[in-house]
Amino acid sequence: MPHTKDDLPDALYSAAQVRGLDASLIAAGTPGFELMQRAARATWRALVRQWPAASELTVVAGHGNNAGDGYLVAVLARRAGWWVRVLAVGDPLQLRGDAASAHAEAVSENVRIEAWSGQSECRGIVLDALLGTGLTGDVREPYAGVISVINASGLPVVAVDIPSGLCADTGHILGRAVRADLTVTFIGLKLGLFTGDAADVVGELVFNDLHADPQLLEGAPTSALRLMAGNLPCLPARTPTSHKGKFGHVLLVGGDRGLGGAILLSAQSALRSGAGMVSVATRSEHVPAALARIPEAMVLGTSSANQLMELLQKVSVLVSGPGLGQSAWGRSLLSAAANAPLPQVWDADALNMLAEERVNLPKDCVITPHPGEAARLLGMSTAEIQADRPAAAHALSKKYAAVVVLKGAGSLIASPDGRLAVCHQGHPAMATAGLGDVLAGLVGALLAQGMDAFNAACLAVWLHANAGEQQGKFGRGLAASDLIPAIRQLLEEQAPCLK
Structure with a gap:
């Protein structure tokens, strides 16, 4: 046929x-x-x-x-x-x-x-x-x-x-x-x-x-599963008696000096993707901008990891890395996150510090490297990663005992148990900064709403790619924040709120 x-x-x-x-x-x-x-x-x-x-x-x-x-x-x-x-x-x-x-x-x-x-x-x-x-x-x-x-x-x-x-x-x-x-x-x-x-x-x-x-x-x-609308993992529909306590509390850690926008994009994505509560730990000077942009989030101006300890007892999911930087401030916050017994998403500079073996990856983690970050994590060149992307995704998943999202054209999601999924949707207009921050927040929100790591990563990658495909029809000049309302709409079509 x-x-x-x-x-x-x-x-x-x-x-x-x-x-x-x-x-x-x-x-x-x-x-x-x-x-x-x-x-x-x-x-x-x-x-x-x-x-x-x-x-x-x-x-x-x-x-x-x-x-x-x-x-x-x-x-x-x-x-x-x-x-x-x-x-x-x-x-x-x-x-x-x-x-x-x-x-x-x-x-x-x-x-x-x-x-x-x-x-x-x-x-x-x-x-x-x-x-x-x-x-x-x-x-x-x-x-x-x-x-x-x-x-x-x-x-x-x-x-x-x-x-x-x-x-x-x-x-x-x-x-x-x-x-x-x-x-x-x-x-x-x-x-x-x-x-x-x-x-x-x-x-x-x-x-x-x-x-x-x-x-x-x-x-x-x-060898793999091709992600499509008919085989995606789904969140359950929300019943009329739903309340915020049922949908998790995501803490996003990052935003060093000069990098505040990344953590705000990630937080906005987590909020708009259905997390019950969202907290942000970032540099104190970013607090006014964060409150102005996302008043629904709880924002903690953070100068040291000690300030995170009480908050870590209250949240259900951690997202670390967007705009984190690699200074002593970022290293101390990531070290505290690594010791928290929570489902986590690591992206960006969290992965760079992981590659330098400055910190150990906790259990139940999703990592979201682009090919360059994947190369550093595996001690290879980016060209070698791109020459065999499926093998690289499997190798990362095995090495770190984590669910891996290897980003790029035909994003791959690999599980430590050997499963591999492929998302071939997307658009060339998505070649712009900030989209990884949006994806990290989206994965965190889905984890907070009860999905396991592999299913959350698969659904997040598909939503992210298809939102990019929708917005990419308008051509180049796509901004990462353009994807967030499109993701929200796609998520509602898939798992509606019941009235």
């Missing part, structure tokens, strides 16, 4: 897991060549839907089953009366198995097949059937040069299964990748289509299960 956009399944797989599903389908009685034909028909239908007036197709084929899919799409285009040409990278006579059968069928249908050369010209729609999901190392020549020509052509591009050069497991571009306008993928959704560099190269994504028996998919191992 074809699926597009938000109709996609929620299970995500590694390349090896999808190959296992493919093998299971074959073992259950569906010949591999029949699956290849189904993939070709699915690609052809999606292509025609996307460009109904088109009549020319250039298939760029490599080796393996990805090329076999391309040859069979060329056959379908030829039968439909299109101008078709296959540009073969390498000798097609070296193809084996089902791919060789697909090539033979293209030859029998008199499809024009030419060897790729530096002078090859692409016409019409370009079908990327170069490299499949098995790619692990960087793309080498001649494929790298072919990809550059495809990207420079300015023509519409369809990728078969995955854009060539994109890692199916990590979403990392392996040196160079085809920039597709449409990607048609099969059997199981690959994790790498939803995180890292994927958003820049996948284009519109269409999924087809190739009529796989659902029973074969049940119980099969998966």
Whole structure:
């Protein structure tokens, strides 16, 4: 069955897991060549839907089953009366198995097949059937040069299964990748289509299960869960007898000199996301601004950690890090927070001090690093984090025994028990300061309202990304505070207050 956009399944797989599903389908009685034909028909239908007036197709084929899919799409285009040409990278006579059968069928249908050369010209729609999901190392020549020509052509591009050069497991571009306008993928959704560099190269994504028996998919191992409106954890609806004492008390610690706005954004987010009570511990000089902006919050001007001790006995959740800085003031406050037996959210400078081993992370914690902070926590480079974001999220969760939100394009939420969720929503306008502070306050508010750490992180990331997507439609210039009313509205739609 074809699926597009938000109709996609929620299970995500590694390349090896999808190959296992493919093998299971074959073992259950569906010949591999029949699956290849189904993939070709699915690609052809999606292509025609996307460009109904088109009549020319250039298939760029490599080796393996990805090329076999391309040859069979060329056959379908030829039968439909299109101008078709296959540009073969390498000798097609070296193809084996089902791919060789697909090539033979293209030859029998008199499809024009030419060897790729530096002078090859692409016409019409370009079908990327170069490299499949098995790619692990960087793309080498001649494929790298072919990809550059495809990207420079300015023509519409369809990728078969995955854009060539994109890692199916990590979403990392392996040196160079085809920039597709449409990607048609099969059997199981690959994790790498939803995180890292994927958003820049996948284009519109269409999924087809190739009529796989659902029973074969049940119980099969998966790599991650794709967060969507239908599978999100939910807060319970609020009954008419609700009162503030039922929804927790969040204490937010941060806002050193020159950084007061961060803790105020976080506090405003916690308040507007439903926390019953909100307190802020910050520099004394920030108290007037905090009271003017958030009069509903209880604001404590704090010069030392000793002033926190009484308040720590009264609150239910801690959020540490927004605007905390790394001076002695911030270190002392974070040390006091680390010793509090409470669910906590650590962000920003709290994570930088954690990376420097100045403090230990308490139990029941959610940490929300961006790639640079994740690199410091793991003793790696940011490039290494981005090269395998799922592995980095799992490594952080294991190292710190915490729920981890690895922020960025295709944010990842990892649990110490091995669960991984992916949120691919969002908008380029969200590339602005303060959004992490809003997210930290939101996670804290959901913890205060009774959610466990993994579910609170999943729901918070989804709300945050979708609020950004809504507000991002107005274009660049998005301010972090713009997300807060949108988050409130989305939360109410999901878990309303009953009258």
